[in-house]
Amino acid sequence: MEPTAVRLARPQRADARRNRERILEAAKTAFAGDGHAQIEEIARQAGVGVGTVYRHFPTKEALVGELVSERLLVFLRNATEALETISDPWEALEATLRRNAEVVSRDAALQQTLMRDAAAWRYAERPRADLLAVTAKLIDRAKATGAVREDLRAEDVPMLMCGVCSVMAAGGGPGGQMDWRRHFEFTLDSLRPPMTR
Secondary structure (H helix, E strand, C coil), rough: CCCHHHHHHHHHHHHHHHHHHHHHHHHHHCCCCCCCCCCHHHHHCCCCCCCHHHHHCCCHHHHHHHHHHHHHHHHHHHHHHHHHHCHHHHHHHHHHHHHHHHHHHHHHHHHHHHHHHHHHHHHHHHHHHHHHHHHHHHHHHHHHHCCCCCCCCCCHHHHHHHHHHHHHCCCCCCCCCCHHHHHHHHHHHCCCCCHHC
């Protein structure tokens, strides 16, 4: 039979996981506006105390960093899947960028945090490094076939995608004055060697 302390600890861990999930969901909603929110507001929306938020996330940057990390892991899965399943190097890179842009387009909180909370990125260094490594493989493979410009680097991709995010955050929907999908197509075309554009 298990010790009482072990049996009692399990519900607390489950409660802590649920609290963490509620905090993250509340933070996504809170940051979806202008990218700014107070911990007190997030705690209220999550239905937990401010102390509970700080037990999970010691700073606001750590909380934002967790949101960024979650999305970077989605980007990483998309990139890895494209690398492993799409044989054409250009199509694999294009599919990765297109899928990831669609993810961001559905996440107003991410659009704001990617552009405004640079301090939070240090909490997302591991998934960011992993994503850059897979992106570099996609680019190197495309370079080997002449599908992308020779000076393209993996580190260029976040910068280019932040430009797309800025149009999204400005309300750039299809057919609008600032259409992020149109902006994305121009961005995608800029990756090609000049002779193939």
